[in-house]
Amino acid sequence: MTAIDLKTALIHRIAEIDDISFLQAIKTILDSKTNSEVLTLTAKERDDIMASKKELENGLFIESKDLDKEIQEWLSEK
Numbered sequence: 001m002t003a004i005d006l007k008t009a010l011i012h013r014i015a016e017i018d019d020i021s022f023l024q025a026i027k028t029i030l031d032s033k034t035n036s037e038v039l040t041l042t043a044k045e046r047d048d049i050m051a052s053k054k055e056l057e058n059g060l061f062i063e064s065k066d067l068d069k070e071i072q073e074w075l076s077e078k
Helices: 004-014 021-031 045-058 064-077
Strands: none
Touching: none
16 A cells, blocks of 8 residues: 555545544644644734845845944944
């Protein structure tokens, strides 16, 4: 039996189950084995990401090494 055959058989078997607690147990097992997590963003978070992308495209950023240099200069003045 190939992986595709096994997946198909499992899908059909799961579709026949009506026991909520059993289905939740299966979901828990599946959740522990999947490494892709869907991240749901709010509208504000999406807008903030898009605004940040535009700032990057327009060169409105500072390189980490340059920022470190600025911080060190600022700290040495104190």
